[in-house]
Amino acid sequence: MRRRSAFLAVSAVAATAAITVPSIATSPSHGDTAITSVVVNDGRTVVLGADRRETFRVSVTATDDSGIRSVSPVGVWGPKYGILKVSPMRCVRQSATTSTCTGTVSVDTGRKQVWNDEAGTWFVDAQANANDGDDARSGAAGGFSLKRASRLGVYGLPARAPAGSRATAQGWLSRVWWDSGDYHGSPDDHLQLLFRPDGGDTWTPVADEVTNPLGQVSAGVRLTESGWYRWVFAGSKWTGPARSKAVHVAVR
Missing domain, CATH: 2.60.40.730 (SOR catalytic domain)
Structure with missing residues (x-):
């Protein structure tokens, strides 16, 4: 079996399409915590060329009546066992109940960290943790397209x-x-x-x-x-x- 990478990232190019998930059902969850939005690569399709190292952002917005403490763990997965590792998320409070947390992912196609058959639709796996101990988890909190240049x-x-x-x-x-x-x-x-x-x-x-x-x-x-x-x-x-x-x- 060939080696699968734990890292992957993106090259945004001129003609790209946005995939933003405005409302997401999370399961399982405890309490009233909810993941409300996921944006990958600033809403642009991911297009990767050859022999390049690229980086893109993953942003997760979550809400709870007590406020959001963190969004973690976060990962990205795709076809044929493709996996991306997201950096620690930095959270910015939007209101008393809502925060947006952002991390980055990097990939070097020259080091064969992604394979041809991994192109297609990818998903974000995320857990939002509230200040009162509630949490919400989704294995497919948001989706995006990863394409070959x-x-x-x-x-x-x-x-x-x-x-x-x-x-x-x-x-x-x-x-x-x-x-x-x-x-x-x-x-x-x-x-x-x-x-x-x-x-x-x-x-x-x-x-x-x-x-x-x-x-x-x-x-x-x-x-x-x-x-x-x-x-x-x-x-x-x-x-x-x-x-x-x-x-x-x-x-x-």
């Missing part, structure tokens, strides 16, 4: 072309292999080819394609006006989003 390239379009001619826009989508620290083609993913005319500010889809087993796509386009083309990948449950650079075609 991706890259997307565009090829094949001419710099100049006559009006009405046709060209083929090619693309290649790859995603990181945490197991090996490099990138490989990502198959069966949906990509869009977008076009923006010169002087315009709106990108319009002109083709939808699915990557082949090597992560490649191609789409034929008729060139009627000058402008910019790029491929875009919205991301999936396991893979972060990506977009290629924009390439210009001058139509004469």
Whole structure:
């Protein structure tokens, strides 16, 4: 059995999504203590690249009529026995009854502290402890997405072309292999080819394609006006989003 890490963390990238849990049922609990909110990575999706050390925050808000003494223990777990260790939580009192406690998690993908099959949905395991001895515990107090970083390239379009001619826009989508620290083609993913005319500010889809087993796509386009083309990948449950650079075609 391969070694599983006790540490994991996150790289937040430009195009990410928030997962915030505004209200959580906790079980088991004693008294009126409740965990009311969990925010991971400041509400952004976790996307990890290769050979990097990253850190993210875990914040837990809890309430009790006597006030919150601490939030501990706290851990993070995911698919295939993935585990994250959260640092000691520092609590800030929001009111007489409510506190928000925050800790950090770090991971170094270059040291193989996370594996390919651990991408997906992760959960926070937390216990809130009140001043009067009450407590609330949840093994899935909040959730977030941990994804593999991706890259997307565009090829094949001419710099100049006559009006009405046709060209083929090619693309290649790859995603990181945490197991090996490099990138490989990502198959069966949906990509869009977008076009923006010169002087315009709106990108319009002109083709939808699915990557082949090597992560490649191609789409034929008729060139009627000058402008910019790029491929875009919205991301999936396991893979972060990506977009290629924009390439210009001058139509004469």
